[in-house]
Amino acid sequence: MKVVIKQWNAVAAWRWDMPDDDVCGICRNPYDSTCSKCKFPGDECPLLLGECNHSFHMHCIFSWLRQESSQEKCPMCRQPFKSKAQDATGEAPEPDNDSALPT
């Protein structure tokens, strides 16, 4: 028997590679949801992982770090907040070309 597919609809779901029940410590929304200002989750409202391994919605941690009183420290552990070169989406960090250049 020959089947001719005339039409099909693909449905996909995505989620950040994070523990199920975790929320952003700043806005308390799930990581898979948005920060309190955005409407659509995903690339528009990504997560940012710090070198201290604490993560937040990028917009949440940026609005904190813009405050003078934050002293650019992680709200969780109060170590200086530096974003890990690799973000929470699992993308590879940019190769460090500088070291390969002749001096």
Added chain:
Amino acid sequence: MQGHLPPGIELIKVDDFQEWLVDLRVLDSNPLYENEVYRLKFTFGKNYPIEAPEVVFAKDATHPIPWHPHIYSNGIICLDLLDNAGWSPVHNVESIAVSLQSMLTGNSKKERPPGDENFVKYNTQRPKDINFLFHDNSV
């Protein structure tokens, strides 16, 4: 949030995101606070939780202001985490209430901060605009 709050902490008025009332009891048998219920008033700015809420004890017929060397008799609280310098946006109503509860639990002094009378009489500043000096790490 209601339903899994720690014992001794109860939400009273949570109608909007501007002002919340939360009742606080000290559960350990501390004679200073036995059989009393205190009422906390949280006022949230539009920048909360990036900026700290204003938190004061509110006095009425059934809710006194608890005795503590860091709590003025008008309800203003001197606590580093409520000051811009000590605030972190991962704090929330529950963690603030728990901090205040433990600040009371650990206290045995029936005292007001030095200069309480003058401060209460003349202070016109909002709690967040007062430059507290956090000098005392013992309580």
